[in-house]
Amino acid sequence: MKKAILKKAAITSVALLTLAGGAGSAFANGNDKGHDDKGNHQSSNGNKKNDKHGINLQFKDEKELKWALEYIIRLASKGVFNGYDDGTFKPQQKITRIESIVAAVRLMGLKEQAESQAEMSTKLNFKDADLLAKKYPWAVGYVAVALEKDLFSETDDSIQPDKPATRLFAATLLVKALGLEAEAKAKVNSELNFRDENKIPAGSVGYVQVAIEKGLITGYEDNTFRPNQPVTRAELAALLDRTDDQLPDQDAQAITGKLKADPASNAIVVVKPNNTEVALALDPNVFIFRNNVKVAVSALKAGDEVLVRTYQNKVVFIEVTKLASEQPAVTTQVGLFNSYSLNAQGKIATISITRTENGTTQAYVFNTSPDVAIVGNAALLVAGHAVELTVLNNLVYSIKVL
Structure with a gap:
């Protein structure tokens, strides 16, 4: 389970990243914008949107995202679960079964297969297949793939696409997406010990047990599971994210490694685990998480371990998975020795050097460490002789006589 799931602090602001273009973007309902029969975005007047119009990083209802933001x-950076074309995410809106199924298939890395012509033209045998084809033609391939991957039960005779997805439905769906159906069936006689366990069908007990063991879902503080409670879009996002950590990452656009240097405003260099380097251009609206909060590019540090995702050859998402060790700032200062002062103990307290830059000679005075070392022939430490100072956190720790 991802460490982010254990975070207790709620992140209460900033925008939500969503990838635009094709069926990989927003889910839409009858009141918003829909999809045509090829999965392309379609506005209310029937005009297709260009699949290359970029990414949207701002949502009108961003203040409602709160705890589910991360x-x-x-x-969203993987194109699994996104916002609506009208610029909202609607985190508190109840999610439907078809939205849950589509998200699960995408999470499994099967988006391309689900949107292939072969899957899109599948003749489904559900009683409400005609309703699906009429209202959600772009989702036919997703249902076909879900069937092939055993995300439906053998006794399911209807899709019921508009029916709200319940906690039990979502938990069962994700256990199946993880390929844990056999394990769930083996635990069908488990004791769940929830006050409302009598509301969980006997055949579903094993799925709930596995979902709890894998950390996909938990009960409530009053020791109830509430299997029939509808799931909101924000809640499903949390469930999907926990499941995502247990699935193989099939996204070739995901890059992991360490930042080679403090990044420029428009690019980063990542040293991958195999020690190869890759330079990546940043999208102007790149979304960055560091130390549990959204930050600017300038907050990234050399040595940060990062997970990077790109879209259309630009970085749109960076998550710092491990902070760089905070190393003291070490610099060297080269110039001509000018003078030094002593403290009460007769040790060097300050040292002054001069440097000539662009025709201007200027003196610089540095405080020294109590145990400053002189490297080289100390007898040559006279005015006008070249020296090199090693400065650590604004204190001189060594004076090298050149």
Whole structure:
């Protein structure tokens, strides 16, 4: 389970990253914008949107995202779970079964297969297949793939796409997406010990047990599970994010490694685990998480371990998975020795050097460490002789006579 799931602090602001273009973007309902039969965005007047119009990093209802922000960001950067074409995410809106199924298939890395012509033209045998084809034609391939991957039960005769997804439905769906159905069936006689366990069908007990063991879902503080409670979009984002950590990462656009240097405003260099370097251009609206909060590019540090995702050859998402060790700032200062002062103990307290730059000679005075060392022939430490100072956190620790 990702460490982010254990975070207790709520992140209460900033925008949500969503990838735009194709069926990989927003889910839409009847009141918003929909999709045509090829999965392209379609506005209310029937005009297709250009698949290359970029990314959207701002949502009109961003203040409502709160605790779910980080979950949603990571999923959106993979094109798994996104916002609506009207510029909102609607985190508190109840999510439907078809939205849950589509998200699960994408999470499994099967988006391309689900949107292939072969899957899109599948003749489904559900009683409400015609309703799906009429209202959600772009989702036919997703349902076909879900069937092939055993995300449906053998007794399911209807898709019920508009029915709200419940906690039990979501938990069962994600356990199946992880390929843990056999384990769930083996635990069908488990004792769940929830006050409302009698509301969980006997055949579903094993799925709930596995979902709890894998950290996908938990009960409530009053010791209830509430299997029939509808799931909001924000809640499903948290469930999907926890599941995502247990699935193989099939996104070739994900890059991990360490930052080679403090980044420029428009690019970073990542040293991958195999020690190869890759230079990456940053999207102007790149979304960055460091130390649990959204930060600017300038907050990134050399040595930060990062997870980077790109879209259209630009970095749109950076998560710092491990902070760089805070190393003291060490610099060297070269110039001509000018003078030094002593403290009460007769030790060097300050040292002054002069440097000539661009035709101007200027004196610089540095405080010294109590145990400053003189390297080389101390007899040559006279005015006008070249020296090199090693400065650590604004204190001179060594004076090298050149």
